[in-house]
Amino acid sequence: MSSPPVGPRPSILKRIMPQLLILGVALALNVAVFPEFFQIDFRNGRLFGNLIDVLNRGAPVALLCIGMTLVIATKGIDLSVGAVMAIAGAVAAAMVVEGHGWGTAVLAALAAGGLCGLWNGFLVAVLRIQPIVATLVLMVAGRGVAQLVTEGKILTFDNPGLIHLGAGTVAGVPTPILIWLALAALVTFGVRKTALGMLIEAIGINERSSRLAGINSRVLLICVYLVSGLCAALAGVIVAADIKGADANNAGLWLELDAILAVVIGGNSLLGGRFSIIASLIGALIIQSVNSVILLSGLPPEFNLVIKALLILGILVIQSPRIGNFIYLLRASGPQPQPEPPHSTQEEAAR
Amino acid sequence: MKDTPTHPMPVLHARGISKFFPGTIALDDVDLRLMPGEVHALLGENGAGKSTLIKCLTGAYRRDAGTLMLDGQDVAPGSTADSQLLGIGTVYQEVNLLPNLTVAENLYLGRQPMRRGFIARRRMNAQARDVLAGYGLDIDPAEPLTAYSVAIQQVVAIARAVEMSGKVLILDEPTASLDRDEVQLLFGVIRQVKARGLAVVFITHFLDQVFEISDRATVLRNGRVVGECLLRDVTQRDVVTMMLGRQLEAQVKTRDTGRPGKTLLDIKGLGKRGMIAPFSLTIREGEVVGLAGLLGSGRTETANLIFGAVPADHGQVLLRGREIGLRNPRDAVAHRFALCPEDRKIDGIVGDLSVRDNIILALQARQGWMRPIPRAKIEEIAQSYVRALDIRLASLDMPIRLLSGGNQQKALLARWLATNPDFLILDEPTRGIDVGAHAEIIALIEQLRADGMALLVASSELEELVAYSTRVIVLRDREQVSELTGDQITPDNIINAIATEDAA
Numbered sequence: 124m125s126s127p128p129v130g131p132r133p134s135i136l137k138r139i140m141p142q143l144l145i146l147g148v149a150l151a152l153n154v155a156v157f158p159e160f161f162q163i164d165f166r167n168g169r170l171f172g173n174l175i176d177v178l179n180r181g182a183p184v185a186l187l188c189i190g191m192t193l194v195i196a197t198k199g200i201d202l203s204v205g206a207v208m209a210i211a212g213a214v215a216a217a218m219v220v221e222g223h224g225w226g227t228a229v230l231a232a233l234a235a236g237g238l239c240g241l242w243n244g245f246l247v248a249v250l251r252i253q254p255i256v257a258t259l260v261l262m263v264a265g266r267g268v269a270q271l272v273t274e275g276k277i278l279t280f281d282n283p284g285l286i287h288l289g290a291g292t293v294a295g296v297p298t299p300i301l302i303w304l305a306l307a308a309l310v311t312f313g314v315r316k317t318a319l320g321m322l323i324e325a326i327g328i329n330e331r332s333s334r335l336a337g338i339n340s341r342v343l344l345i346c347v348y349l350v351s352g353l354c355a356a357l358a359g360v361i362v363a364a365d366i367k368g369a370d371a372n373n374a375g376l377w378l379e380l381d382a383i384l385a386v387v388i389g390g391n392s393l394l395g396g397r398f399s400i401i402a403s404l405i406g407a408l409i410i411q412s413v414n415s416v417i418l419l420s421g422l423p424p425e426f427n428l429v430i431k432a433l434l435i436l437g438i439l440v441i442q443s444p445r446i447g448n449f450i451y452l453l454r455a456s457g458p459q460p461q462p463e464p465p466h467s468t469q470e471e472a473a474r
Numbered sequence: 475m476k477d478t479p480t481h482p483m484p485v486l487h488a489r490g491i492s493k494f495f496p497g498t499i500a501l502d503d504v505d506l507r508l509m510p511g512e513v514h515a516l517l518g519e520n521g522a523g524k525s526t527l528i529k530c531l532t533g534a535y536r537r538d539a540g541t542l543m544l545d546g547q548d549v550a551p552g553s554t555a556d557s558q559l560l561g562i563g564t565v566y567q568e569v570n571l572l573p574n575l576t577v578a579e580n581l582y583l584g585r586q587p588m589r590r591g592f593i594a595r596r597r598m599n600a601q602a603r604d605v606l607a608g609y610g611l612d613i614d615p616a617e618p619l620t621a622y623s624v625a626i627q628q629v630v631a632i633a634r635a636v637e638m639s640g641k642v643l644i645l646d647e648p649t650a651s652l653d654r655d656e657v658q659l660l661f662g663v664i665r666q667v668k669a670r671g672l673a674v675v676f677i678t679h680f681l682d683q684v685f686e687i688s689d690r691a692t693v694l695r696n697g698r699v700v701g702e703c704l705l706r707d708v709t710q711r712d713v714v715t716m717m718l719g720r721q722l723e724a725q726v727k728t729r730d731t732g733r734p735g736k737t738l739l740d741i742k743g744l745g746k747r748g749m750i751a752p753f754s755l756t757i758r759e760g761e762v763v764g765l766a767g768l769l770g771s772g773r774t775e776t777a778n779l780i781f782g783a784v785p786a787d788h789g790q791v792l793l794r795g796r797e798i799g800l801r802n803p804r805d806a807v808a809h810r811f812a813l814c815p816e817d818r819k820i821d822g823i824v825g826d827l828s829v830r831d832n833i834i835l836a837l838q839a840r841q842g843w844m845r846p847i848p849r850a851k852i853e854e855i856a857q858s859y860v861r862a863l864d865i866r867l868a869s870l871d872m873p874i875r876l877l878s879g880g881n882q883q884k885a886l887l888a889r890w891l892a893t894n895p896d897f898l899i900l901d902e903p904t905r906g907i908d909v910g911a912h913a914e915i916i917a918l919i920e921q922l923r924a925d926g927m928a929l930l931v932a933s934s935e936l937e938e939l940v941a942y943s944t945r946v947i948v949l950r951d952r953e954q955v956s957e958l959t960g961d962q963i964t965p966d967n968i969i970n971a972i973a974t975e976d977a978a
């Protein structure tokens with residue numbers, strides 16, 4: 124060990140390996156309770172199967188976690204996404220009910236979501252309100268706004284174009300799957316092929332230093348909340364289209380928490396900094412697979428939340444730095460140079 | 475000091491300490507003996523392994539090999555808390571206090587005086603006030619720590635460590651942000667601690683201070699011990715040669731002021747209420763303006779104001795004769811200004827980003843996010859500065875926070891040099907930099923000046939200021955009090971200008 128080895132090279136596969144493993148376990152559980160889980164049929168011009176369902180039902184959280192990942196990378200959080208979904212769904216529904224085309228309706232919903240995002244961004248970046256409080260405002264008020272739009276009832280519609288976004292297919296694949304895949308690709312490409320990703324990480328890690336290096340942290344912060352708002356709007360449209368109606372009370376309810384969870388399971392730190400959208404998306408799929416296990420196992424629905432909580436707790440425990448340390452120590456008896464355990468020492472030096 | 479030269483037993487004896495990091499052998503079979511009543515200097519270049527050795531001793535890092543004996547007994551502190559219980563008090567290089575707590579709370583965290591199950595706040599504050607008075611600090615211990623400067627925070631950290639230490643006191647570059655007077659106060663405390671029979675470990679890059687306060691030194695190079703010596707037997711030159719593994723050429727001071735070029739910057743009555751009195755300053759191309767003054771005299775504030783880090787509330791700045799607005803650092807960077815800040819941890823590094831990203835950060839920020847610097851270009855820039863400034867690292871991919879303190883400082887310098895500025899502000903550019911690199915940085919400043927850059931350099935090291943400044947501005951109490959030029963620039967003149975009360 125006299126010549127120092129070459130330094131560690133970050134690789135995307137290594138980064139998402141833990142998430143892939145957990146996803147594998149979650150899928151295996153699905154197979155255990157329902158052996159035909161992986162079976163996919165092609166009927167009436169559409170793909171059918173439990174795996175397709177996971178991808179399809181996971182669409183709203185997958186969409187939300189794209190924006191949420193960016194927000195969390197800046198050390199922020201967006202609690203309002205569930206409410207923004209309700210607003211966007213309500214706006215889209217109201218537009219088609221008033222006789223506008225589905226394209227106009229979707230654009231209006233996106234505009235509403237974007238406006239919500241800008242509002243959050245304004246509170247956080249300009250007024251410097253803590254993100255958790257700033258977005259709580261819209262989380263609470265947003266459903267009220269959505270109710271004003273729907274005038275307090277469930278606003279149903281039958282516009283085929285709009286419905287297609289939630290329940291239709293393109294070349295046999297359910298449209299929501301294509302939408303979230305496309306958006307994920309677009310955003311990942313957008314942040315990684317430009318310098319945006321690195322600059323966002325920089326402000327999440329040390330905003331003072333970043334500002335002093337000449338980074339426009341205010342505009343970047345507003346942008347990430349804007350993206351989060353737009354993602355939530357798309358999710359809201361899909362959910363409304365799926366049930367052919369806008370339900371201001373229940374659309375997207377609690378989904379902000381699933382989105383945050385997806386980001387965390389994706390191994391992104393809530394303290395901001397380095398992020399991976401792909402890992403968050405796998406996190407979203409893990410959550411949906413857990414939902415699917417519960418559904419397929421046929422347990423009475425009363426158990427759902429408890430089992431989900433237990434499974435998620437298990438996932439987080441496996442990922443915790445303490446456990447990581449423990450595994451590290453188990454392997455550390457060999458003579459080779461060992462990497463530092465993931466967290467521990469730096470933080471402990473601080474005490 | 476008790477007269478115990480016959481007492482051969484070390485208080486702390488570390489043997490065969492090794493520590494590996496991915497890509498780096500930080501410590502390789504290192505021995506360290508600390509005798510009671512002795513100040514032991516730990517010397518070495520940036521990245522030699524000094525801080526890592528300290529962290530292995532205190533249990534902040536898990537060592538990969540080696541044994542540790544305290545008073546002849548094997549010990550294995552598993553955490554810094556353990557080592558405190560064993561009587562080892564430590565101030566780490568990157569001071570780690572809790573900024574939101576009060577000064578007194580920071581001082582007594584974990585062992586606050588209690589009364590009926592509650593913290594006896596009044597008693598704690600009174601005790602804190604007494605302790606700090608011993609360091610010549612007259613501050614309100616009930617104020618949050620952030621209300622005070624880095625230097626004062628440093629003193630609080632030292633006071634905390636002294637209170638904790640029963641057997642060994644370890645100080646990792648404690649004087650990096652202190653003035654001469656404060657250093658003397660600290661040395662007074664160290665002498666007291668030493669007289670109580672404790673062993674003191676003192677890490678610094680200031681060799682004068684090493685020879686002033688220390689009895690013995692251990693020198694590290696590339697993670698190995700290259701020697702242990704009694705300082706009364708050796709010269710500074712010997713020590714430097716041991717540290718670098720080569721001789722350092724004597725610095726020939728060439729006050730070749732050249733011919734300063736055109737006026738680059740004309741600052742008129744720039745100031746901010748409560749922060750710094752309005753001042754005027756012209757800076758020409760090919761000129762180094764030094765900023766001297768005690769801590770809190772306004773050096774950093776002046777630098778921040780000119781860079782737009784803090785917006786001024788009056789005055790104007792003319793760049794090549796045209797007025798410019800400096801509302802934030804982004805404006806300044808767009809006008810090709812650069813500021814390498816004083817506090818590298820808070821204002822400089824972006825800890826979790828790679829060294830490579832940290833180096834190109836300012837350049838990328840100036841280009842805007844739409845125009846990412848191509849990968850090959852990034853690699854080339856980063857590589858060239860790593861080579862030019864001799865930054866010691868395992869890989870450009872490693873997070874910058876894992877670099878040694880001095881190497882972080884060099885990486886930050888690289889960040890700003892990479893923007894190829896017209897006007898470069900350096901606030902304490904050599905803080906934490908080793909003797910070899912120190913000479914190189916001074917040479918670099920000379921070179922940049924000769925190439926026509928305008929520089930403003932704030933420093934508390936007078937010899938250094940004298941070496942590179944073409945003019946020195948002296949600040950006192952947040953006001954410019956005098957300006958020295960040409961042959962007037964000597965350490966003594968600067969000290970006089972700082973000290974003379976009536977000049978204001």
Ligand SMILES: Nc1ncnc2c1ncn2[C@@H]1O[C@H](COP(=O)(O)OP(=O)(O)OP(=O)(O)O)[C@@H](O)[C@H]1O
Nearest residue numbers: 495500520521522523524525526876877878879880
């Ligand atoms: N946690 C870590 N992970 C990887 N490498 C590390 C880590 N900590 C330190 N190193 C490396 O170990 C070497 C020794 O670093 P150390 O901080 O001990 O140097 P130092 O002698 O204190 O230098 P300085 O005078 O600059 O403070 C450096 O090359 C550094 O990059």
Ligand SMILES: [Mg+2]
Nearest residue numbers: 525567878879
């Ligand atoms: Mg160090």
